[in-house]
Amino acid sequence: MIEVKDVSKQFVLHNQGGAVIRVMQGASFTVQPGECVALTGASGAGKSTLMRMLYGNYRAASGSIRIGDVDLVEAEPREIIALRREVLGYVSQFLRVVPRVPTLQVVADPLRALGVAEPEAEAQARGLLARLNIPERLWDLSPTTFSGGEQQRVNIARGFAHPYPALLLDEPTASLDATNRAVVLELIEAAKARGAAVVGIFHDAEARDRVCDREIDVTGFTPARAA
């Protein structure tokens, strides 16, 4: 489902004399449906950079990243947008939303974009918000003023609303208490059970050990080591 082959990445710092920073070389791995893989490695090793390439925010310098039937290295922006709508979900650590949009709508939006009928999209959003213990009195408010943990749970509800075949998770349990952390781990396990291919960064080692089948240490892809 997710197939990364010989990916390299470098950054050119145009405002610093065109300095070139080579951060990745020869990154190759596959994630099967129903499998969860954790990206590990020391700070600065390239976990976030790899995640951004998997989501299509950064373009790899070479190699291929196949998710579904799209190669993110070659894809046109409209193909990436379609992939994100239908196939590739992403739960980032922080919620980014359009101001003044109510929470219920924030969570139901990905379903509406897929053509799911309004009552069904809203019912699904309500179910997830309740499961993630967001008080019902908050559902009609914009999440911009919510606490860090509340915002993260809204983000998780949004990311799990549609059964994406591929899912990227950036520290999905970072700001959560024990109860909500357990709910998120159950959601990840359920996604795997229905066949999602999951890649995540988990600094929460216990969570990682529970839901991940395998770890990939991205230090193995840093140019000095890979050379």
Ligand SMILES: Nc1ncnc2c1ncn2[C@@H]1O[C@H](COP(=O)(O)OP(=O)(O)OP(=O)(O)O)[C@@H](O)[C@H]1O
């Ligand atoms: N936009 C960018 N421009 C220039 N260099 C960058 C950029 N993004 C990342 N880097 C560099 O790439 C390297 C990898 O960074 P990255 O954020 O991917 O590491 P990480 O493993 O996610 O670290 P952490 O665990 O601290 O978040 C670092 O040396 C960083 O400075």
